[in-house]
Amino acid sequence: MNYGPIIFLGVFLTIASSWIGLVLIPQVQFGRQQEVKIEETGEIYPTVRPGLAQQGMEIYKANGCIYCHSQQVRPEGYGADIARNWGQRRTVSRDYLHDNPVMLGTMRTGPDLSNIGVRQTSVLWHLQHLYNPQITSKGSIMPPFRFLFEKRKAGDKPSPDALALPKEFAPEPGSEIVPKPEARALVQYLLSLKANAPLPEAR
Numbered sequence: 001m002n003y004g005p006i007i008f009l010g011v012f013l014t015i016a017s018s019w020i021g022l023v024l025i026p027q028v029q030f031g032r033q034q035e036v037k038i039e040e041t042g043e044i045y046p047t048v049r050p051g052l053a054q055q056g057m058e059i060y061k062a063n064g065c066i067y068c069h070s071q072q073v074r075p076e077g078y079g080a081d082i083a084r085n086w087g088q089r090r091t092v093s094r095d096y097l098h099d100n101p102v103m104l105g106t107m108r109t110g111p112d113l114s115n116i117g118v119r120q121t122s123v124l125w126h127l128q129h130l131y132n133p134q135i136t137s138k139g140s141i142m143p144p145f146r147f148l149f150e151k152r153k154a155g156d157k158p159s160p161d162a163l164a165l166p167k168e169f170a171p172e173p174g175s176e177i178v179p180k181p182e183a184r185a186l187v188q189y190l191l192s193l194k195a196n197a198p199l200p201e202a203r
């Protein structure tokens, strides 16, 4: 018997059903998602991240922050994310509309960062934490990202860009630590992470 047509049909159905499941149905469900006007505040959500935050996303990507941090809040009943204060609501596809690639992440060695821009708004806190997590979070196992900072000889007066550090973390007298543009961009990206607009589909 000639099995050719049956094999062909089997291969065709396998490929067609995965194309329908993985491409067509997601496209129908999410393909035309757009920004919406939030009724409560009149704001448009989500907006494109500001330029510096976009650059910061590249630093986030390049430094493997995603290996330890997720950016997805599970609904109530599916985990303790909301109880842990990682968000007031679950995240939905619209939250990621302007992100490419989306930094969902799978590992949670550190906390979820979907709403870190709501939880921690201080630039100084973020810079100190990146320079050495022990400054802000004693006992942290997050690695320091010291190469995002530069050690410079201090002038007569400390430079306005110099990072304020507690005594035990400060460099030797005569030198100062200055965040590189990469560190500042990364912090702007972290501050832009706010998946908290009250979207109707996330209620």
Ligand code: HEC
Pocket (backbone or CB within 6 Å): 059, 060, 063, 064, 065, 066, 067, 068, 069, 109, 110, 111, 113, 116, 119, 120, 133, 137, 140, 141, 142, 143, 145, 186, 190
């Ligand atoms: C090896 C795992 C690991 C990597 C890689 C890592 N982190 Fe963390 N991160 C942690 C852990 C653990 C904590 C919790 C303790 C702390 O606050 O330091 C944390 C905490 C944080 C917090 C504070 C969260 C909160 O809710 O207070 C921020 C912000 C953060 N990390 C950003 C980053 C960024 C940005 C990068 C990449 C440059 C990064 N992390 C890379 C493990 C990691």
